[in-house]
Amino acid sequence: xxxxxxxxxxxxxxxDADGGxxxxxxVPSQESQTILDVVVWIQQKxxxxxxxxxxxxxxxxxxxxxxxxxxxxxxxxTHVQKVLRxxxxxxxxxRNLPVIKDLATDMDPFFEKWVRAEGVFHPTLTRNDEIxxxxxVDQRRVEADAAVExxxxxxxxxxxxxxxxxxxxxxxxxxxxxxxxxxxxKDGKRSSILEAVSQEGGCHNCHSQGSCAxxxxxxxxxxxxxxxxxxxxxxxxxxxx
Amino acid sequence: xxxxxxxxPLWLAYILHRLSGxxxxxxxxxxxxxxxxxxxxxxxxxxxxxxxxxPLVKVAEFGLVFLLAVHFFGGLRLMAFELLAWSKDQxxxxxxxxxxxxxxxxxxxxxAI
Ligand code: FES
Numbered sequence: 001x002x003x004x005x006x007x008x009x010x011x012x013x014x015x016d017a018d019g020g021x022x023x024x025x026x027v028p029s030q031e032s033q034t035i036l037d038v039v040v041w042i043q044q045k046x047x048x049x050x051x052x053x054x055x056x057x058x059x060x061x062x063x064x065x066x067x068x069x070x071x072x073x074x075x076x077x078t079h080v081q082k083v084l085r086x087x088x089x090x091x092x093x094x095r096n097l098p099v100i101k102d103l104a105t106d107m108d109p110f111f112e113k114w115v116r117a118e119g120v121f122h123p124t125l126t127r128n129d130e131i132x133x134x135x136x137v138d139q140r141r142v143e144a145d146a147a148v149e150x151x152x153x154x155x156x157x158x159x160x161x162x163x164x165x166x167x168x169x170x171x172x173x174x175x176x177x178x179x180x181x182x183x184x185x186k187d188g189k190r191s192s193i194l195e196a197v198s199q200e201g202g203c204h205n206c207h208s209q210g211s212c213a214x215x216x217x218x219x220x221x222x223x224x225x226x227x228x229x230x231x232x233x234x235x236x237x238x239x240x241x
Numbered sequence: 242x243x244x245x246x247x248x249x250p251l252w253l254a255y256i257l258h259r260l261s262g263x264x265x266x267x268x269x270x271x272x273x274x275x276x277x278x279x280x281x282x283x284x285x286x287x288x289x290x291x292x293x294x295x296p297l298v299k300v301a302e303f304g305l306v307f308l309l310a311v312h313f314f315g316g317l318r319l320m321a322f323e324l325l326a327w328s329k330d331q332x333x334x335x336x337x338x339x340x341x342x343x344x345x346x347x348x349x350x351x352x353a354i
Contacts, residue, residue: 070244070246071245072246161247208255208323209252209255210249210252210255211247211252214249214252215246227322231323234324
């Protein structure tokens, strides 16, 4: 295809766990085009072997995150026009996660850390019990509310230099999830969660760089959740929580 | 070039805090050494203090005080952020009042010298 003024010059990272390099593609520019549209176009029209991941296309499932011009973004909700540099855009897999192939990363280490952070609900009631009532204005409910809309996209995880520097670090998403459960009055294992997040690699590893909050597409603030965990674990350390 | 995921104020605050801390740590042994001269070699200390009166050293001193201030307030910022569950408005008010008192104190200082 000829390289014209309505053509995008797209660099896409190709490779696998052993390494790779950027490959250049010419893609016709369209109105309201997203980065995911561009990737899909390349795979459907030029190279069917391009690997990437998406599902919902509407910013709900969190599976389409990639690094766009060096910054982690949800590609289905990122307009090309917003990130274009001249006619150029560079698309790569998320940082801090092993690459499976091309733009698809292995999310296993990310979700394993959710489990390590006790980011799983610990029920206390059965289906035969009354549903527990939680007032929407209850302080703990308000804290949890601010953090529950996570779509597990791993953008915070990819943007965090502490994750990069310490492979053991649980990372912003897992800790944010743990914080919602610490504030859930229906969760039966508050102290186990606090225990889990104060281990090595836990919340006290956070250096408050704030990239998680800066880049979270849902405008959550994991850094604030982690600060909450730091406070609660400190209190429980001194026997007051 | 700055990596794109780092170009925001909180990351800059982080790196400033780190670097100022490092620089202060490197400076400290020299500081203690000079202080110890008061006991071990008072004449050398006098010589040093004389040297330290030079304008260039004065400018360097400014840098040192700047590092100390950056590190001190960076630390206070972190402790406030992590230990006080303040709302956004409370934080803005607190920062504004600190900046305001700083302004008043600095203007008094300028009048005094
Ligand atoms: S494809 Fe589901 S969030 Fe982008």
